[in-house]
Amino acid sequence: IPLLLVPMAVESCNFTCLGFSVGLHNRRVRRIKRTMMRIFTSIWMVLIVAAILLGVRIDNGDTVKTLRYKTWDYFQQIHPRNAISDSITVVNITEEDLKRYGQWPWPRHVMAMLHARIGDAGAILINYNILFAEPDRMSGVEYLKSMPMTNELREQLGSVLLDTDKVFSTVLRESGNAVILMSVKNDAGVELPSTTQIIEKGDVKPWLYAYQGIVAPTQKISAGVSGMGVNVTSPEPDAVVRKMPVLIRIGNKIYPSMLLENVRLLNGSKRIKVIAKEHGIDEVLVSKKAGIPVNHNAEMYISYTDPEKYVQMSASEVFSGTFNENKIKGRIVVVGMDAAGLSVLKYTPHGLTTDQMISAQALDTLLTGKFLLRTPQADTFEILFIGFLGLLMILLVPRVSVLFSVPLLLFVTGGISYASFMAYANKGFLVDPSFAVLYVFLIWSHTTYNNFATQSRLRKQIKKQFEHYLDPGMVKKLQKDPALLKLAGETKTMTFLFSDIRGFTPISEKYKGNPQGLTKLINRFLTQMTDVIIKNGGTIDKFMGDCIMAFWNAPIANPKHRQMAIKSAIEMQSELVKLNKKLIAEGLPQINIGIGVNSGEALVGNMGSEQRFDYSVIGDAVNLASRLESSSKTLGKTLVIGEETRRTIENKFSFEYIDSITVKGKTEKIKVYTIL
Known part of the structure; x- marks a missing residue:
């Protein structure tokens, strides 16, 4: 279709000016016509390039997403979140801890001691970014199950041996502040009951990320916790963690994230309300006044800050009691692995970090209220704006000199970048300037080249071919507006x-x-x-x-x-x-x-x-x-x-x-x- 438009842009093959026919100069006229055709072709090629680029943006493929996300990463690097809630503490299980207390996994009674120490220090919530999916292999009860003996003897020995899973579960239940991890998997699994009632309003499930199965803690441990949630991150083309789904779906059942469970427990709620509208998930609420701002897939953008600003300590410090209790009292504690080979490092806008640090950053985004927001209409607005900019550049650049078009380019691209950054820095709005800047630059480059090369060549040819046959004023008029020369098929x-x-x-x-x-x-x-x-x-x-x-x-x-x-x-x-x-x-x-x-x-x-x-x-x-x-x-x-x-x-x-x-x-x- 674009190719069809090129020759249809002009209509007549006869060139007549001031009653003077140049039909006798067919050879010269043909040269002008060829040059004019190049101009029309160039103009349409710019339009085609603009349309193709706009189509790429509308398609919103991985390359476009990565370009957008890298721009927002840069925003977070040069202007990280300044607000810190002073309500988060990260407890890392380090290599030194493993040397002191034995290889991983630790017996559950050791984990019970760790939890009790943190709880006694005044933590309001304790999050475990650790999956307790298997019974404790060091538990006496579990050991008896593997030994060949009569049931009577097994019961007698079981009454005197320590059930470490039960000990851990009891400590968790008595503290009333434990939130533990569930994991997702890509093969089918049974649907497990959630500790939280989830109320759906609207067609919620199609908008949530779906997984095949879930791996939950053992029944004994699950019975003692106040909340259970998943801790998945949104899939990105470049594997950088920028968003976190607060809800996921497995089959027909919805599960909350650990982040959402923390919000629920902090507000003393027993249920979560999810509202979906035609564009996707609209609200996720734990009470009438408390909720999480999410996008249409129930994802929350994480506002990062320097990880070094958070209070961090090792498990050894907790066990030894050498820490300042003010570093835990009244805080949310996130426990996770930091030992080589056991911790899973993930990319963030601030570099590689652990799961527990990502959880801490997400929690602090909520506690500080410094959310990153992207409205459902943002994509539509950006596409319309890009289309408008393209037409503006196509109309303006051919009408100005190259020397003036450079400042025009800098003004437009600089203005887009600055406005996007200020929207992020002042309001937390995520507006994508990357494709608009690239779009404007490419259109400007193509248009400027065509304007400079083709128009210059045409003006010279018009003057050379017609200066001896036409009035100088008419020659200048043709040079100024070569479209007066018309072609047709x-x-x-x-x-x-x-x-x-x-x-x-x-x-x-x-x-x-x-x-x-x-x-x-x-x-x-x-x-x-x-x-x-x-x-x-x-x-x-x-x-x-x-x-x-x-x-x-x-x-x-x-x-x-x-x-x-x-x-x-x-x-x-x-x-x-x-x-x-x-x-x-x-x-x-x-x-x-x-x-x-x-x-x-x-x-x-x-x-x-x-x-x-x-x-x-x-x-x-x-x-x-x-x-x-x-x-x-x-x-x-x-x-x-x-x-x-x-x-x-x-x-x-x-x-x-x-x-x-x-x-x-x-x-x-x-x-x-x-x-x-």
């Missing part, structure tokens, strides 16, 4: 045929070591198909690899162009059957084809450069013929014919209606047919 109603080999890649693979053989095979096929087309009055437009493009009714008028095109398509199928019989006999692969035929108006004529041009045709009807050929495979038909071709010759052939389809580039459905 011949528009005719024609019929077009596209044919392409199906499964060409497997065929070419068989000739991997014999390119000459592949060339010979393709030439045999093209020769027979070409003979059919030419015999029926068609014009071969071009060969595109294994594809044939042909048309009827030009350059020789043919009132039966629709009929002859279909006749050719039928005979091509017959010839292919004969060819395949020969190929089978020679031990060569068979060839299958798809054919598309369509009729309509198109522009036909010599197209190309001064050095080389071709007699060709372009237009929407041509494109549709190509689309019909492409759709033949999905429709399961060798020949697909458009409605415009069938319209006036429906009595000449036995047409079979296939379906009404939508092809790329069209919004309306098109009726398509084949021949019985």
Whole structure:
């Protein structure tokens, strides 16, 4: 479609000025026309580039997302969150702790001691970024289960041996402040009961990240906790943790994150309310006044700060009691692994860090209220704004000098970047400047180059060719507005045929070591198909690899162009059957084809450069013929014919209606047919 617009932008081939015909100077006029065509082509190429770039942004692929996220990462690096709640403490289980208290996993009674020490110091909530999915292997009760003995003896010994899982569970229950980890997995698992009631309003589940199964703590430990949650991070193309889902889905059951469980417990709530609207998740509430601002997938953006600002201590410090109790009293404590080989380091805008530090950053984002917000309308606004900027640059840059266009570029790109950064720094709004800046720069580069090179060349040619024949004022007028020189092509109603080999890649693979053989095979096929087309009055437009493009009714008028095109398509199928019989006999692969035929108006004529041009045709009807050929495979038909071709010759052939389809580039459905 964009290619169709280039020659249609101008209308007349006759150049007349002040009553003085320059028809006698055809050679010079042709040069001007060629230069003008370059200008129009350049303008449309800029529009095409702009449209393609806008399409890339609308598609919102991984590259666009990564560019956007890297920009926001940079914002967080140069302007990290300043507010610190002083309500978070991170307890790391380090390599030194393992040397002192034994290899991991520690017996559960040791974990019970750790929890009791932290609780006695006044922690309001204790989060474990540690999965207790298996019974304690050091528990006496678990040991007895593996020993060969009678049940009576096992019960007698069990009454005197320590059940460490039960001890840990009891300590957790009595403290009433434990939040522990559940993990997700990619294979199916049973749905487990949640410690939290989740109320859904609207169609919530489709918007949540879904996983196959969940790994929960043992039943004994689960019975003693106040909250259980997952601690997954949002999948990103570059694996940097920027967002955290506060809710996930496994089957038909919704599970909260540890972050959301902390908010619930801090507000003394027993349930979570999730509200979904047409654009996705709208609100996640633990009470009428408390909730978490999330996006449509129930994700919260984490506002990071320097990890060194947080209070951190080792498990050894907790056990020894050498710490200042004010570092724990009235705080939320996050416990996790920091020993080499046991901790999982993840990338954040501030570099590699542990799971427990990411949890601390997320909790502190909530406690400080310094949220990062991106509204559901942000994408739409940015796309419209980018489109507006592109048109603005296309309109402004050609009208100013190169020297002025550079400050214009700096002003626009700098303004976009500054406004986006200030929205982040002052309000926490996440606005993507990256693609807008890239978009403006590319449009500016393309437009400036075309403006400088093409316009300069055209002005020189106009002056050279017309300064002796036209009034100087008119020459200057032409130099200022070269669009006064108009061009046009011949528009005719024609019929077009596209044919392409199906499964060409497997065929070419068989000739991997014999390119000459592949060339010979393709030439045999093209020769027979070409003979059919030419015999029926068609014009071969071009060969595109294994594809044939042909048309009827030009350059020789043919009132039966629709009929002859279909006749050719039928005979091509017959010839292919004969060819395949020969190929089978020679031990060569068979060839299958798809054919598309369509009729309509198109522009036909010599197209190309001064050095080389071709007699060709372009237009929407041509494109549709190509689309019909492409759709033949999905429709399961060798020949697909458009409605415009069938319209006036429906009595000449036995047409079979296939379906009404939508092809790329069209919004309306098109009726398509084949021949019985």
